Amino acid sequence: MRRGLQTLLLGLVALLLAACAGAPLRGTGDLGLVIERASGHVTLVNTSSREAYARIGGLGDLSHASVVYSRDARYAFIFGRDGGLSKIDLLEARIVKRIIQSGNAIGGSISQDGRIVVAQNYTPGGIKAFDADTLELLSEVPAEYAPGRFSKVVGLADVPGNKFAYALFDGGEIWVSDFSDPRKPVTQRYPAGQQPYDGLVTPNGRHYLAGLFGEDGIALLDLWQPELGARKILEKYGRGEEKLPVFKMPHLRGWSVAAGRAWLPAIGRHEVLVADAATWQETGRVAVKGQPVFVMASPDGRQIWVNFAFPDNGWVQVIDTLSGKVVQTLQPGKAVLHMEFTPRGEVVWISARDDNRVLIYDTKSFRQLGSLAAEAPSGIFFSSRAARIGF
Amino acid sequence: MSNSGFPSVLTSLLLGCFALPAAAEPSAARQQELIHLVRQDCGSCHGMTLQGGLGPALLPATLADKPVEGLVATIIGGRPGTPMPPWHRFLAEDEAQWIVAKLMAGFPQ
Numbered sequence: 001m002r003r004g005l006q007t008l009l010l011g012l013v014a015l016l017l018a019a020c021a022g023a024p025l026r027g028t029g030d031l032g033l034v035i036e037r038a039s040g041h042v043t044l045v046n047t048s049s050r051e052a053y054a055r056i057g058g059l060g061d062l063s064h065a066s067v068v069y070s071r072d073a074r075y076a077f078i079f080g081r082d083g084g085l086s087k088i089d090l091l092e093a094r095i096v097k098r099i100i101q102s103g104n105a106i107g108g109s110i111s112q113d114g115r116i117v118v119a120q121n122y123t124p125g126g127i128k129a130f131d132a133d134t135l136e137l138l139s140e141v142p143a144e145y146a147p148g149r150f151s152k153v154v155g156l157a158d159v160p161g162n163k164f165a166y167a168l169f170d171g172g173e174i175w176v177s178d179f180s181d182p183r184k185p186v187t188q189r190y191p192a193g194q195q196p197y198d199g200l201v202t203p204n205g206r207h208y209l210a211g212l213f214g215e216d217g218i219a220l221l222d223l224w225q226p227e228l229g230a231r232k233i234l235e236k237y238g239r240g241e242e243k244l245p246v247f248k249m250p251h252l253r254g255w256s257v258a259a260g261r262a263w264l265p266a267i268g269r270h271e272v273l274v275a276d277a278a279t280w281q282e283t284g285r286v287a288v289k290g291q292p293v294f295v296m297a298s299p300d301g302r303q304i305w306v307n308f309a310f311p312d313n314g315w316v317q318v319i320d321t322l323s324g325k326v327v328q329t330l331q332p333g334k335a336v337l338h339m340e341f342t343p344r345g346e347v348v349w350i351s352a353r354d355d356n357r358v359l360i361y362d363t364k365s366f367r368q369l370g371s372l373a374a375e376a377p378s379g380i381f382f383s384s385r386a387a388r389i390g391f
Numbered sequence: 392m393s394n395s396g397f398p399s400v401l402t403s404l405l406l407g408c409f410a411l412p413a414a415a416e417p418s419a420a421r422q423q424e425l426i427h428l429v430r431q432d433c434g435s436c437h438g439m440t441l442q443g444g445l446g447p448a449l450l451p452a453t454l455a456d457k458p459v460e461g462l463v464a465t466i467i468g469g470r471p472g473t474p475m476p477p478w479h480r481f482l483a484e485d486e487a488q489w490i491v492a493k494l495m496a497g498f499p500q
Contacts, residue, residue, distance in 0.1 A: 037439065063439030081438055104443055122444060152445065169445065213474055245469060245476030248435045249445065310432045
């Protein structure tokens with residue numbers, strides 16, 4: 001009898017405590033967001049339950065929006081095309097702060113120590129550094145490559161030492177800015193080649209690669225020995241053949257390195273270029289369905305998933321990195337814009353803009369496991385990006 | 392009630408209307424496709440709101456001083472030395488003319 005009463009009381013106390021605590025504590029490791037480009041919304045998602053759990057609007061022009069995560073993986077920094085920089089709390093599902101930092105932006109990155117968020121801008125051309133807590137402007141580096149001439153900035157990537165590497169589309173250079181003193185960045189310049197269109201840093205933070213649009217080749221800077229300058233790799237991969245019209249620029253990021261090789265989109269060709277990531281010599285090419293836009297390695301490096309530029313943007317192909325061959329061709333939906341792997345890569349999420357859906361695929365069986373509704377979805381960004389160099 | 396002036400005014404107005412877009416307008420369904428193409432695929436470089444990106448802005452103010460034929464030629468044939476590709480595989484010339492006219496007037500959503 002007495003024992004029963006005790007149990008009852010304990011139960012009541014537990015109930016009261018739970019009520020006081022409100023929402024249960026949770027981590028953010030399996031959360032992320034999907035950009036809905038046309039309507040200025042993001043949908044917050046949970047990759048364990050494969051569900052959306054909130055939707056946030058009022059984020060401006062999100063065409064070509066990209067996202068980086070705070071070091072604690074709680075906050076998402078969203079860079080909008082219109083120069084908007086919004087800080088979102090994944091747990092409270094709300095906008096913490098939003099500023100308009102430029103006239104026309106293309107993305108951003110976060111520093112090694114997590115304290116500085118840097119935006120890369122087309123107009124005015126250059127980069128701007130903000131305090132990650134407050135979004136207060138700390139400093140800026142105008143991309144003035146010749147007196148009075150400013151370049152669009154592409155390919156911004158964080159690199160060790162609280163530095164950022166980026167490329168100047170109009171200036172044809174790679175710049176590395178050191179933000180050891182966030183209010184007084186120090187910049188080094190390296191000639192790179194004609195019209196760099198995007199860039200990436202290898203997952204170990206050592207090599208910065210800038211893809212070139214104006215010539216066949218990729219500029220490579222060894223950040224451990226920057227005094228050697230940038231050199232060209234995969235030069236003349238087009239072998240003088242006329243390149244196909246490019247209906248969408250490819251995108252580069254550190255996911256391009258897998259199985260000891262770099263897997264890179266060829267400009268104006270239906271090919272993925274493969275280079276040895278130690279010698280940077282070309283080791284092969286993989287013929288694919290169209291002009292690659294994203295060439296993304298799975299987290300274990302066993303697979304490369306590729307999507308394509310208009311008009312082949314309904315296809316996705318998977319390359320096995322061991323055999324170097326296409327092992328799967330999928331048609332997930334209309335206008336596939338982006339793909340994102342869960343942290344350890346058992347599934348991949350794929351956005352199909354013109355179907356207003358995000359498709360979820362098993363990476364082993366290639367079966368579709370589910371889907372989510374989203375309005376004109378483009379980028380998918382999971383919080384596991386928080387811990388990666390170059391993002 | 393004399394309205395002898397009316398028909399001629401009306402005629403010239405009508406002629407004016409038809410003279411501007413030299414070719415027939417695309418069908419309503421095709422117009423929707425073209426609007427989608429411009430917003431989404433041209434938008435990759437020019438921005439979904441056409442305020443520019445890697446490519447220049449395509450707003451009425453930025454296009455006002457550009458000759459129509461040159462803009463149509465750029466869409467159809469591309470612009471060598473820049474990332475602007477030729478779109479003739481996907482667009483007929485009169486469709487490019489329709490797009491240019493709409494861009495110069497303020498592009499539909």
